[in-house]
Each structure stands twice: as C-alpha cells, then as structure tokens.
Amino acid sequence: MTQHAEREITELTRLCDKKGNLNPEAIGFARKPIIDCNLSGHYLRKKKWNKWYIFGEEILFFITISHLDYAAVCFVSFLEFETQRFFEKTITIPLGIGNKLKMPTRVLEPIQLKNNEIHINITYFQNQTFIKVTSDNFDSDPLLAELTIQHPQEDDSLNVVVPWNRHTFHFTAKHHALPTSGFVKLGDRVYQFNEEDCYAVLNFGRGVWPREARWNSAMASQRVRNQRIGLNFGGQWTDGTGMTENAVFVNGHMSKIHEDVLFNYDHANFMKPWYITSKFTDTVMLTFHPFFERNAKTDAKLVKSQTHQLVGYFNGQIKLDDGSTLLIQQMLGSVEDNQAKW
Secondary structure (H helix, E strand, C coil): CCCHHHHHHHEECCCCCCCCCHHHCCCCCEEECCCCCCCCCCCCCEEEEEEEECCCCCCCCCCEEEEECCCCEEEEEEEEECCCEEEEEEEEEECCHHHHCCCCCCCCCCCEEEEECCCEEEEEECEEEEEEEEEECCCCCCCCCEEEEEEECCCCEEEEEEEECCEEEEEEEEEEEEEEEEEEEEEEEEEEEEECCCEEEEEEEEEECCCEEEEEEEEEEEEEEEEEEEEEEECCCCCCCCCCCEEECCEEEEEECCCEEEEEECCCCCCCCCEEECCCCCCCEEEEEEEEEEEEEEEECCCEEEEEEEEEEEEEECCCCCCCCEEEEEEEEEEEEEEEEE
C-alpha cells in the first residue's frame, strides 16, 4: 500500500485562527520550529507542556513543565540505571495560581517555574539551551542540575500539527539527539554529562484536546556506530488524522515516516517486550525490552490520568528515505502508554 506524503510547511505559520480554532494552513509537518502556538479560548481544554529527557551515561534526568488549563503540573525525575534508584518530585499548582506560569507559544522560548519546593530555569541563546534545576529536598538530598544542550544549526527537528477537527488539534515538536554537557549533583554524588555520549530530547506540546484520550509514544537519542541517531514514534492519538509523529534522525537529517505505526504489548504486564511496527510495510520493525517501569497515576475525580513509562533497549531495523536500512542494536530509550480523562 502506498503511503501519502504529508504536507511540509516551510514558512512561519500560526496554529490557530482568530477564533482560536485550527488554522488549516498549519496542518502538516516542518523541519524547523516555525509554528506559533497562539492558543486561545477553549476553556479547560487547552493542554501545554515542555518536557526534557536527558540521557546521561549513568542516569536519565527528566523535566516536565505542563499547564492543563485547570492546573499546572510539574515534575522532575531521576533514574540511576545501575541501581535503579528512582525518585520523582511533583508540584501541582491549582487553577488561578497556575496562571502565573507563562507557557511560551514558540518551541525554544524561555520557561521557568519557581516555588518553595523547586526552581526550574530553561533559557535558549545562540543555538544552546541552558537548564538549571535546584531543590533543597529531592529524595532527602539537595539537588543541583546545570546542563548545556547544543542545537546543531543544520539539524532537522520534527514539528507536526495533528488535526482531529477544527476544534480539537495538537502541535508537537520533538527535537532529538541534542549533545549535552554539564552535571547533575544529588547529595554528594555528581553525575557528569559529556557531548560525545550524552543526548537530550525536547518534547514540546500545545493543543486543544478531547475530554478522554489515549496514546503511545517511543523515543531514543544515542550515538550508534559514531552516528547521532534519534527515534520518534507515536500511536493511537494520530491514527486516522493523515499526520504522524514518526521520524528517524541520522546526524541531524530527518527521515519522515508518513505511515502509522502499531504498538503491540501486554497491557497486563508492561515489562514484557514491546513490538513497534509500521502498519502496512516493513519500514519500521522494532522490539523494545524494558528494564524499568515508571508508573504515574492521578485520580482527582474530574481528572484522571495513568502513565506507564518504560526505560529499556530498542533492537531492529528502520528503512530510511534514501532507501538504506538503519540497524538498531541495544539502543537506550523509552516507551509510554498514556491515558487521560482531563
């Protein structure tokens, strides 16, 4: 079955029209972050987040700043691979107070969160993102993270507008394989990051969502045989929209995969292997073996969410846009199963 090619956007485009509904001109994908997310209206339905996944040699450091319209929810997670020491600090700021949290409309604009539990400051300047996180009490230890993330100027990034209809839609940006240096200090222990082996992934989202949603995602960013490789796949939420968030990055060049992918896994045991395959062809054939599960649950009556995030290794192969096949062996990354009533 031949797959249609998604429309590529090459000029700065606004996500919404003057009424706050989807601008039809924004439907498509871009290789640069040129979508302006001018969300307005749609009371309690707007969802915004900035997430950073930072893969070190010894740890995964994960930062989320999100605003779900009725509350801001922010968390910082730390996973040490060898010991599987895991800790997550979550901050919830209710409606009203949460309006003080400014969520930028463009992907690389600065964002910060400050309260008595944690300080997060993220700024971008001259192709670099600077992240500083401090907390006096993070798993009973003081936390200080100072990280510098490079955005190589020639790199492609994945920027996609997914339409459910004119009133519900989502923009996602996934920036992969970004070389990272700096450190995370937890108590007396310092974890160093170096640009040769440590990579960050930015997941930026802005949209108007339906009341109930379910989605899968998979991603990895690593050096593989001296190439910077990034994998990005999503399922369920994009099915049938004509758009996907499926792409592979090799040394900054993106091969956009226009085909839906299927996530096959055991819903009763997320630690069993996952299989991620393209729907109609053999373009994507991946297996994922988890070694760690993060289970995050929210149950606040009107608002319920459940996230199973697995960390593990990808194996398999992917066909690139030049006809070659990329072999994936023991590539560190993560997959997710998410459901939300929000």
